Amino acid sequence: MLKINDLRVNYGGIEAVKGITFxxxxxxxxxxxxxxxxxxxxxxRSIAGLVKPSSGSITFEGQExxxxxxxxxxxxxxxxVPEGRHVFPDMTVLENIxxxxxxxxxxxxxxxxxxxxxxxxxxxxxxxxxxxxSGGEQQMLAVARALMSHxxxxxxxxxxxxxxxxxxxxxxxxxxxxxxxxxxVLLIEQNANMALHTADMGYVLETGTITLxxxxxxxxxxxxxxxxxxxKKNK
Amino acid sequence: MSFTTFLQQCLTGISLGxxxxxxxxxxxxxxxxxxxxxxxxxDIFMMAGYFMIFAMASLPWYxxxxxxxxxxxxxGISIEHVAxxxxxxxxxxxxxxxAIGVSYLLQNLATYLFTALPKxxxxxxxxxxxxxxxxxxxxxxxxxxPVITLIVVYxxxxxxxxxxxxxxxxAVSKDYDTAALMGIKINRVITFTFAVGSLLAxxxxxxxxxxxxxxxxxxxxxxxxxxxVAAVFGGIGSIPGAVIxxxxxxxxxxxxxxxxxxxxxxxxxxxxxxxxxxxxxTGLFGEKTTDKV
Numbered sequence: 220m221l222k223i224n225d226l227r228v229n230y231g232g233i234e235a236v237k238g239i240t241f242x243x244x245x246x247x248x249x250x251x252x253x254x255x256x257x258x259x260x261x262x263x264r265s266i267a268g269l270v271k272p273s274s275g276s277i278t279f280e281g282q283e284x285x286x287x288x289x290x291x292x293x294x295x296x297x298x299x300v301p302e303g304r305h306v307f308p309d310m311t312v313l314e315n316i317x318x319x320x321x322x323x324x325x326x327x328x329x330x331x332x333x334x335x336x337x338x339x340x341x342x343x344x345x346x347x348x349x350x351x352x353s354g355g356e357q358q359m360l361a362v363a364r365a366l367m368s369h370x371x372x373x374x375x376x377x378x379x380x381x382x383x384x385x386x387x388x389x390x391x392x393x394x395x396x397x398x399x400x401x402x403x404v405l406l407i408e409q410n411a412n413m414a415l416h417t418a419d420m421g422y423v424l425e426t427g428t429i430t431l432x433x434x435x436x437x438x439x440x441x442x443x444x445x446x447x448x449x450x451k452k453n454k
Numbered sequence: 455m456s457f458t459t460f461l462q463q464c465l466t467g468i469s470l471g472x473x474x475x476x477x478x479x480x481x482x483x484x485x486x487x488x489x490x491x492x493x494x495x496x497d498i499f500m501m502a503g504y505f506m507i508f509a510m511a512s513l514p515w516y517x518x519x520x521x522x523x524x525x526x527x528x529x530g531i532s533i534e535h536v537a538x539x540x541x542x543x544x545x546x547x548x549x550x551x552x553a554i555g556v557s558y559l560l561q562n563l564a565t566y567l568f569t570a571l572p573k574x575x576x577x578x579x580x581x582x583x584x585x586x587x588x589x590x591x592x593x594x595x596x597x598x599x600p601v602i603t604l605i606v607v608y609x610x611x612x613x614x615x616x617x618x619x620x621x622x623x624x625a626v627s628k629d630y631d632t633a634a635l636m637g638i639k640i641n642r643v644i645t646f647t648f649a650v651g652s653l654l655a656x657x658x659x660x661x662x663x664x665x666x667x668x669x670x671x672x673x674x675x676x677x678x679x680x681x682x683v684a685a686v687f688g689g690i691g692s693i694p695g696a697v698i699x700x701x702x703x704x705x706x707x708x709x710x711x712x713x714x715x716x717x718x719x720x721x722x723x724x725x726x727x728x729x730x731x732x733x734x735x736t737g738l739f740g741e742k743t744t745d746k747v
Contacts, residue, residue: 269631321637
């Protein structure tokens with residue numbers, strides 16, 4: 220569904236992504252794991268058109284995305300839940316949810332109810348200003364907002380960052396639930412353990428290149444992944 | 455001073471304040487979206503004055519007003535396109551310098567095209583009609599200005615809080631990248647903002663110049679500065695703030711004139727600026743800076 224071919228991105232004078240190639244098959248959960256500065260966020264941001272790649276191609280359902288503006292890419296059915304949540308702090312929860320459907324012209328009623336059923340907490344708080352909510356609630360809101368555009372592919376940039384372990388569990392079960400309902404997921408994580416348990420496929424990114432790939436299970440069993448990302452010593 | 459004189463002065467002050475408020479909103483709107491002080495705003499206001507002179511020379515007043523509104527909006531949009539858009543990713547200081555450049559360009563263009571001599575502002579018959587309410591008498595425009603201001607402000611606040619484009623404006627004012635991720639076309643929202651700001655400047659210009667009767671190339675610079683102060687006083691970025699700032703400025707100036715200190719009426723504005731910057735630098739309703747540690 221999404222194919223990245225030899226993508227290179229320069230960011231602030233350095234080559235942050237050095238020619239990566241990977242694929243996100245339809246209806247899968249694919250994860251990119253890697254340490255800080257490996258180029259994960261840059262990859263997602265270039266898929267969404269927020270960063271212009273220096274070379275390479277990104278195709279979505281056969282269509283080239285490189286060179287397109289962000290709103291046009293979004294209109295193809297891609298949504299990005301940005302790192303650090305970035306909800307609109309002085310809008311209410313409901314307004315944040317509605318703005319996620321900015322490009323849609325049909326009735327939103329059913330979908331608002333759908334995201335409320337995924338995140339009952341948000342329904343309780345629909346009139347609260349989102350800037351006053353806790354980090355976990357804001358993360359739920361950011362996911363709900365992204366879902367409102369009816370994306371075929373939802374990309375999430377470190378959804379577990381800075382959240383309590385229990386809430387992280389919630390977030391991951393929601394990710395699985397969203398996927399079950401037919402949305403393809405591209406997930407970026409530092410929490411490699413959770414991410415690989417959730418994902419069908421994983422890629423390990425190190426300083427701008429993909430060093431390993433495989434199914435979630437394969438990567439979980441891989442010795443070097445264990446040592447570098449799962450905190451388990453080689454015996 | 456009799457009570458009637460007092461009321462008469464209040465009316466004058468509110469009317470002047472209304473015109474100031476309309477211009478101040480233009481500063482505040484653009485700042486809210488672009489974080490840019492559009493120094494050319496006062497000169498757009500001045501150009502709207504000239505447009506009216508030429509439009510009225512050959513058209514009946516009701517068509518002339520529409521023409522002036524449209525042409526002023528086009529001027530505002532083209533300034534954004536030519537002078538600010540290419541600098542979208544440049545440091546903020548560069549855009550500000552560009553704004554100052556546009557301001558001088560418009561002033562000098564006006565001097566070149568229309569000479570520096572003041573030109574008579576055409577009379578719009580119904581606006582100049584003398585009206586009497588009780589002991590108060592003033593031209594219709596004096597009564598009309600505050601009313602128009604309040605209607606416009608109400609319409610604008612409704613636009614921003616109840617419509618889709620308003621929602622997009624609020625999103626863009628917070629975070630360009632995230633707004634783009636919602637599918638919002640940032641440049642379109644910015645163009646729209648400049649259109650609204652210029653429209654208000656054009657309305658303000660008609661109301662303001664009808665009372666003052668002449669336009670010259672620099673007649674936008676002092677009102678422009680004053681309205682910028684009004685916007686800062688109310689808290690730049692806040693529409694109610696700009697309106698209240700405008701009214702306070704208008705009333706204060708008129709009060710000084712009425713008390714016989716007309717020499718100081720312009721100084722009042724800047725004293726007000728100094729005082730607010732010392733006491734509450736973000737202005738009355740300014741955004742609180744939420745720097746999380």
